[in-house]
Amino acid sequence: MEDVAERAGVSRALVSLVMRDSPKVSEKSREAVLKAAGQIGYRPNLMARSLASQRTMTIGLVLNDLHNPFFAELADGVHNAAVDAGYRVVINSGFGTAEGESGAAATFLEYRVDGLIMAGPVLSDSQIENIGDETRLVLIAREIPMRTADMVTNDDAVGAQLAIDHLVSLGHTEIAHVDGGVGAGAAGRRAGYVQAMKAHGLDRSVRIVPGDFTESSGAAAIDRLIGHDSPPSAIFVANDLSATGALHRLEQLGLSLPEDISLVGYDNTALAALGHIALTTVNQPRELMGGLAVKMLTDRIESGGEAGTHEVIAPTLVVRSTTGPAR
Amino acid sequence: MEDVAERAGVSRALVSLVMRDSPKVSEKSREAVLKAAGQIGYRPNLMARSLASQRTMTIGLVLNDLHNPFFAELADGVHNAAVDAGYRVVINSGFGTAEGESGAAATFLEYRVDGLIMAGPVLSDSQIENIGDETRLVLIAREIPMRTADMVTNDDAVGAQLAIDHLVSLGHTEIAHVDGGVGAGAAGRRAGYVQAMKAHGLDRSVRIVPGDFTESSGAAAIDRLIGHDSPPSAIFVANDLSATGALHRLEQLGLSLPEDISLVGYDNTALAALGHIALTTVNQPRELMGGLAVKMLTDRIESGGEAGTHEVIAPTLVVRSTTGPAR
DNA sequence: TTGAAAGCGGTACCAG
DNA sequence: CTGGTACCGCTTTCAA
Numbered sequence: 001m002e003d004v005a006e007r008a009g010v011s012r013a014l015v016s017l018v019m020r021d022s023p024k025v026s027e028k029s030r031e032a033v034l035k036a037a038g039q040i041g042y043r044p045n046l047m048a049r050s051l052a053s054q055r056t057m058t059i060g061l062v063l064n065d066l067h068n069p070f071f072a073e074l075a076d077g078v079h080n081a082a083v084d085a086g087y088r089v090v091i092n093s094g095f096g097t098a099e100g101e102s103g104a105a106a107t108f109l110e111y112r113v114d115g116l117i118m119a120g121p122v123l124s125d126s127q128i129e130n131i132g133d134e135t136r137l138v139l140i141a142r143e144i145p146m147r148t149a150d151m152v153t154n155d156d157a158v159g160a161q162l163a164i165d166h167l168v169s170l171g172h173t174e175i176a177h178v179d180g181g182v183g184a185g186a187a188g189r190r191a192g193y194v195q196a197m198k199a200h201g202l203d204r205s206v207r208i209v210p211g212d213f214t215e216s217s218g219a220a221a222i223d224r225l226i227g228h229d230s231p232p233s234a235i236f237v238a239n240d241l242s243a244t245g246a247l248h249r250l251e252q253l254g255l256s257l258p259e260d261i262s263l264v265g266y267d268n269t270a271l272a273a274l275g276h277i278a279l280t281t282v283n284q285p286r287e288l289m290g291g292l293a294v295k296m297l298t299d300r301i302e303s304g305g306e307a308g309t310h311e312v313i314a315p316t317l318v319v320r321s322t323t324g325p326a327r
Numbered sequence: 328m329e330d331v332a333e334r335a336g337v338s339r340a341l342v343s344l345v346m347r348d349s350p351k352v353s354e355k356s357r358e359a360v361l362k363a364a365g366q367i368g369y370r371p372n373l374m375a376r377s378l379a380s381q382r383t384m385t386i387g388l389v390l391n392d393l394h395n396p397f398f399a400e401l402a403d404g405v406h407n408a409a410v411d412a413g414y415r416v417v418i419n420s421g422f423g424t425a426e427g428e429s430g431a432a433a434t435f436l437e438y439r440v441d442g443l444i445m446a447g448p449v450l451s452d453s454q455i456e457n458i459g460d461e462t463r464l465v466l467i468a469r470e471i472p473m474r475t476a477d478m479v480t481n482d483d484a485v486g487a488q489l490a491i492d493h494l495v496s497l498g499h500t501e502i503a504h505v506d507g508g509v510g511a512g513a514a515g516r517r518a519g520y521v522q523a524m525k526a527h528g529l530d531r532s533v534r535i536v537p538g539d540f541t542e543s544s545g546a547a548a549i550d551r552l553i554g555h556d557s558p559p560s561a562i563f564v565a566n567d568l569s570a571t572g573a574l575h576r577l578e579q580l581g582l583s584l585p586e587d588i589s590l591v592g593y594d595n596t597a598l599a600a601l602g603h604i605a606l607t608t609v610n611q612p613r614e615l616m617g618g619l620a621v622k623m624l625t626d627r628i629e630s631g632g633e634a635g636t637h638e639v640i641a642p643t644l645v646v647r648s649t650t651g652p653a654r
Numbered sequence: 655t656t657g658a659a660a661g662c663g664g665t666a667c668c669a670g
Numbered sequence: 671c672t673g674g675t676a677c678c679g680c681t682t683t684c685a686a
């Protein structure tokens with residue numbers, strides 16, 4: 001910067017003003033500075049700038065796991081909204097583990113990011129609370145009882161209800177649910193399933209088999225469900241990957257969808273959209289959720305408000321080829 | 328840090344030494360400092376540290392696109408190797424566009440990362456060269472003629488050869504290739520296909536149809552290939568996603584794999600491993616490639632060596648259920 | 655408008 | 671081993 005100033009024949013302070021697009025610089029000086037900067041390939045040093053201004057203009061994004069397409073799409077929403085608001089976002093993966101996640105968060109904390117967004121964190125409530133004490137924090141797809149963070153989640157109960165309503169409207173009455181265990185949102189989906197079944201007077205048909213968001217657990221669930229007395233005519237699975245595993249096992253068993261059995265997943269990941277899978281599934285508006293998280297964060301950064309807001313987004317149902325009329 | 332020093336009754340310099348695990352600090356002082364730091368929840372400021380030390384100990388990773396599982400797995404390799412070497416890595420997506428990519432790179436340049444890894448960049452050779460002029464750069468899955476960056480790629484020609492050899496050994500002689508257009512590695516795979524066909528004396532059966540790494544282009548390719556005179560008995564597709572599209576279309580046409588036709592993909596993404604797809608495909612050792620990229624980078628950071636190394640990794644073939652004997 | 659000077663939170667060198 | 675001190679590169683008053 002010193003060099004730029006010298007070359008342009010002005011002071012360092014003036015260069016600083018130009019780099020920050022300050023309006024109080026004469027057109028002439030501005031041009032001279034920009035020209036000089038271009039000539040020597042000057043690039044502002046973010047570390048120095050942030051150290052002095054106490055602002056980084058960057059948002060840290062910790063993704064539960066890079067492999068899950070759900071988070072990749074969430075990242076798009078976060079990125080777009082952040083850029084619109086004048087922030088840059090830097091990403092880190094938690095690799096699905098508590099250690100990875102706290103490491104990722106620690107990095108951002110040491111970098112003094114202006115705010116942190118954690119998508120589907122697996123850390124304990126208290127660990128998350130600690131992070132929220134150190135920086136402005138927004139959680140996506142995870143709720144904690146403390147008010148140290150803002151949260152944006154989708155309404156899992158409504159999502160489950162959407163799925164069940166759809167199946168019931170197709171004439172299904174024997175509808176089983178493949179659970180997601182401790183996976184994010186699984187509890188809400190399970191509760192929503194039970195509730196929706198009751199609402200349709202199908203209390204006695206409620207049937208839940210365990211699962212854990214993996215492909216293999218979906219296949220295993222089918223083995224428990226089919227081949228015994230009174231197999232269900234439709235299945236609501238707590239996530240797309242497990243649903244895909246279930247789909248495959250059903251076909252191995254010689255059943256065809258949706259003629260013999262109907263299947264609904266959750267999340268509407270890219271996987272579900274594959275022509276080959278074409279899974280009917282519940283969609284979480286990821287772009288919207290990511291954008292909302294950014295808005296909550298930047299609002300807080302700029303207004304200095306308190307944390308504790310919780311936005312709940314309504315999911316939608318995407319009907320594809322795995323659901324059809326009951327026979 | 329001032330506070331920590333005061334509380335521990337020592338100087339700031341001493342605290343700094345402790346935070347950096349310097350060996351030249353008495354056990355007593357160290358304990359006092361650590362205790363004081365813990366009490367007031369002190370966390371070192373990376374910006375300040377980097378500004379003073381001119382080192383960030385962080386590697387920037389620009390991924391072509393977060394949605395492609397290939398890059399997610401690459402990130403694992405990069406992350407593991409980096410952590411082992413004492414570096415932290417921060418990720419940014421290029422969103423598959425030149426603008427996104429240069430924005431991501433610019434952020435890292437302004438953050439003065441110690442080194443940059445770009446996986447499957449779409450930027451032009453000269454743009455990449457410019458980045459290489461500003462920081463230590465390693466490219467993965469992309470070659471440029473300049474010596475301003477290190478590169479690690481898989482040998483696409485060998486990968487194609489693996490696929491063709493496998494098909495030929497199963498008795499196939501009519502083997503078509505679905506191209507990947509301008510996609511990363513597509514040119515090498517195409518050339519490898521042609522070369523391998525020639526090596527087997529199958530010059531006259533060479534048949535290439537266009538594609539672009541999308542699911543739909545795979546389906547479209549099948550439409551061009553099947554239903555005309557002399558359809559191939561096997562198809563080598565330049566990437567997994569297109570292969571999945573092809574697979575689906577083949578099944579729609581009532582053909583079963585591998586009985587009626589064999590199919591091979593490229594990349595061995597998580598998609599190919601799904602029980603439902605079970606695609607035979609060429610595997611690029613991602614973990615290894617990511618680790619290698621980090622090693623090249625850290626070597627250069629620490630020894631100050633020159634760029635220009637190009638490591639070529641041999642791919643392997645993963646045989647699943649989409650290939651079988653020619654009938 | 656422009657220039658000077660005082661930090662921001664550390665590191666690193668040097669003398670004690 | 672420990673404390674003092676000069677920066678790192680930029681922002682931010684404050685005067686001129």
